[in-house]
Amino acid sequence: MSWSNWSGSVRAPAAVQRPRTEDELAAIVQRARTVRPTGAGHSFMPLCASDDAIVSLEELEGELTVSADRTTARIPAGWSIKRLTAALWEHGLALANQGDVNPQSLAGAMATGTHGTGAGLGNLATFARGFRLIGADGGAKWCDATTEPDLFQAQRLSLGMFGIATEIECEVVPAFHLAERIEKRPWGEVRERYFDLVRDTRHVEFWFFPHADSVILKTLELCDPCDPPPSTTDMEETAFRRLLNVGAFIPQLVPTLQRLMMRTDMNGRRRGPAHAIFPSDRTIPFEEMEYEMPQAAGLETLDEVVGRIRKKRLPVSFPFEFRVVAPDDIWMSPMNAGPVAAISMHQYAKMPWRALFADAEAIFRAHGGRPHWAKRHTLTRDDVDALYPMAERYREVRRAADPAGKFLNPHLSELFS
């Protein structure tokens, strides 16, 4: 059976192989002409596509172990965020932050700099403390900040090019509970208060339908211990799905449908263990582009993109999502130049998205944005060099780890070979 990503926009002829042991994995790597590791296939760019071998670690043997001081855990790299956060909870531990869904593998999420929201919280790759890797020759090796530090630096945001991670040492924190609050607010008001909200709230984000005047504001704050919530999701998607299908059939109706959507009651409250509150169900397929903007330029950039969509009455049927992420020191992280405002642009997967994304991408780039590596972008090799001072060093480490390019595919070769 062939492979496809979550949204269905990337397909590959190779069947997915699921080794149960590191020896089986090493044999696959040794046999293959090229091999791409995959997690849950939640990336929109063709990162996992291969015409030879695709390998998933879902079934690889391994277990979670917690360090004596309880600040780190060794986690099988192919475990989903859902599985590992449930296992950590049994030990009274948690991840300090998560994105808005949890089927992704830990390795896949770190490999692309997946993030949640929170001014004081970095992306998931910043939690990495060490990696056990199966290299291009099939041999196993460990890297961390002191053992093979360059390999560790590159592997923190690796796009799966430096080896296949089988185990990850990850920073963890004591278990905590969260109270979620969702409110519809006028855009002008949220815009005005935004930097205060970012400063005063542990996790804040908003969704913005480009043709509507209100936004959906979501905050998460620490709260006292409580039971898991009755619902697994922040917002119900049934009404939205109906409107999307009408809009896909008659795109000119999209602006009106969005204003209608924003008239419905959206306010919501949930409380529960952090790992049950961070993720929500996202059951409607979409395509996504995301740019990480210098934080000070975020709102202005969003205004410009939304202004353009409104002016041309473009049928962008999903809301924008606007989050904040703390800076880091990872060579290829789009957050490595300072705090970012992460602006995600989505389009219903049943509707055209390329031209819409191209229009917005020019604005994101003009304001100094750098794309999320897993989401749609059109960077060239020259763009990568212009945006990332450490790009050539990253390529050197890649060449040393994999001289024959076994872990490359055409998309990655173009940018990093």
Ligand SMILES: Cc1cc2nc3c(=O)[nH]c(=O)nc-3n(C[C@H](O)[C@H](O)[C@H](O)COP(=O)(O)OP(=O)(O)OC[C@H]3O[C@@H](n4cnc5c(N)ncnc54)[C@H](O)[C@@H]3O)c2cc1C
């Ligand atoms: C519904 C949805 C919601 C999302 N929400 C968020 C969000 O809130 N925040 C955010 O930042 N992103 C989000 N994303 C993007 C998503 O988190 C990233 O695409 C992430 O990389 C997906 O993880 P995965 O396990 O599916 O990895 P894949 O997409 O399968 O792979 C991603 C990369 O990891 C590499 N990789 C996978 N396993 C290994 C391994 N064992 N060793 C080495 N390399 C490996 C792959 O080769 C590839 O380069 C979302 C995507 C979807 C579809």
